[in-house]
Amino acid sequence: MESLPSSVPARHPSVLDPYVDRYAARTAGMTASEIRALFAVASRPEVVSLAGGMPNISGLPLDVVGGAIADLVATQGPVAMQYGSGQGVPELREQICEVMRLEGIRASSDDVVVTVGSQQAVDLVTRVFCDPGDVVVCEAPSYVGALGVFKSYQCEVVHAEMDADGLVPQALRNAIRATKAAGKTIKFLYTIPNFHNPAGVTLSVERRHEIVEICAEEGILILEDNPYGLLGFDRDPLPAMRSLSSDNIIYLGSFSKTFAPGFRVGWALAPHSVREKLVLAQESATLCPPQFSQMAISSYLAVHDWQGQIKQFREMYRERRDAMIGALSDMMPASVRWNVPDGGFYVWLTLPPGVNAKAMLPRAVTARVAYVPGTAFFADGFGSSAMRLSYCYPTPERIREGVRRLAGVVEAELEL
Ligand code: PMP
DSSP states (O other), X not given: OOOOOTTSOTTTHHHHOTTTTTSOGGGGGOOOOHHHHHHHHHTSTTSEEOSOOOOOOTTSOHHHHHHHHHHHHHHHHHHHTSOOOTTOOHHHHHHHHHHHHTTTOOOOGGGEEEXXXXXXXXXXXXXXXXXXXXXXXXXESOOHHHHHHHHHTTOEEEEEEEETTXXXXXXHHHHHHHHHHTTOOEEEEEEOOSSOTTTOOOOOHHHHHHHHHHHHHHXXXXXXXXXXXXXXXXXXXXXXXXXXXXXXXXXXXXXXXXXXXXXXXXXXXXXXXXXXXHHHHHHHHHSSXXXXXXXXXXXXXXXXXXXXXXXXHHHHHHHHHHHHHHHHHHHSOTTOEEOOOSBSSEEEEEOOTTOOHHHHHHHHHHTTEEOEEGXXXXXXXXXXXXXXXXXXXXXXXXXXXXXXXXXXXHHHHHHO
């Protein structure tokens, strides 16, 4: 073994971080996501960011929200500013059941646990179910924020393929078989059935039934993460998997995309016994979810036509989707492929073989456009020729300009 130069202390990492030897093993999986590193660059005004998935809340009626909050402070201020229940505010949990009914779910508010965004729900479920080395089956690709949670609990992620109709049942069967044959334990399937982040696809109704059946047969829990389900452009929401069976499924919802992410309110709907464990985990993590945010959302839902508001959001996102798809069709080289999402925020774009989206990113940023390279959405280094484009935040004009710049970068890459 090569000896270290004498000027470098034997434990040289401590030069950078004096605590490096003291962190828990689980921190090895905690790395800044590619998206986070991108945020600083992408938020410069001259860059068109097709990278972040920030909901566009410019259409929210701030006077209505402000009025609901002022009323809350005037009439229930001392309660709203106090600690609350670890499970969440009862009135809000009732209203959450109404929201879920739009996707066919009949549930008791008793089985709802309010969380700090659905992100915390992913964390709590993983905390409750997973030991180091346990396997979580995820779609390929999958939501970067969930992959980060699974890594931080030292889980192994096994990916199962998707196509235009979402997760492929046979790919799920193969993943289950291979994992079991390797003597490993699958704790749950993590799936985003609607307007997938990042793939943009939606799981067909037939497959929802099939996947629920496969998981029931195999005794595998489903973690159904559904922040975008009400943001479809062309039709009523499809039935949630949780509406097909109340066993074996934990359903996650969020107000981040249908109202506003800054309140940090999401929820988990879980089988009764799991709900108990999630509340205990929630109490140890935060004592209780933010009481003020919950009561503010509850007031907003009570006084405003929130379904009309969601319809407006859908129309705005559809216009942006159209701008992006139109621009891609007009400007991208013929060898580039993408899907046409019918809801949500994201387009998944595949470059021709040999073009690496991650390697290309610095050149894109120089051309003042940003995206997220596909590798961010895989636990295993796949996705190098793909990227996620978000159309949710920029105006249609900026989207066209961003795609124009990106097409120029891809063309230059093809000529190399
Ligand atoms: N799941 C998915 C699939 C997401 O896209 C997001 C946000 N981008 C979340 C969960 C977390 O959302 P929040 O914590 O704001 O509810």
